Amino acid sequence: METHDASSRKHLDIYADKAYNISRIRGGWLTVNRACNLRCGWCYQKDTEFDLERTMPLPLALDLASFFGDLGVKNLCLIGGEPTIYPHLLPVLEKLSVLDIRDIRSI
Ligand code: SF4
DSSP states (O other): OOOHHHHHHHHHHHHHHHHHHHHTOOEEEEEOOOOOSOOOTTOTTGGGTTOTTOOOOHHHHHHHHHHHHHHTOOEEEEESSOGGGOTTHHHHHHHHHHTTOOEEEEO
16 A cells, blocks of 8 residues: 555655656647738638637737746747737747747748
C-alpha cells in the first residue's frame, strides 16, 4: 500500500515534469482574427466566412500575450485570417515587445 508521502511525492514529480516541459516552450501561435482581404481557394478559414465578428478583443489578446511571456515564449506567430488587418495589431505588438517577445511572424 502506498503511503501518503509517497503519493504526494509522485504528484510533485508529475508537476515537476510538466513544469520542465512548459519551461522548454519557446514558440507559440496566436489566432487574432478570421477576417481577410483575400479569398484563396485553398484557405483553411473558408468555413469561418472571414467573419469580422470573430476578431479577438484587445484585452484578451493582451492577456494571452502576457501568458506567452510568462511561459518564456520568445517567438510568436500571429495568424488569422489576415493578422496585418487586425485592428489591435499595434498595441499587441507593443505589449509583445515589452515582454521581450521580439521574434514575431505573421502567416
Ligand atoms: S487567410 Fe490566408 S489563405 Fe485564407 S484567404 Fe486570407 S491569405 Fe488566403
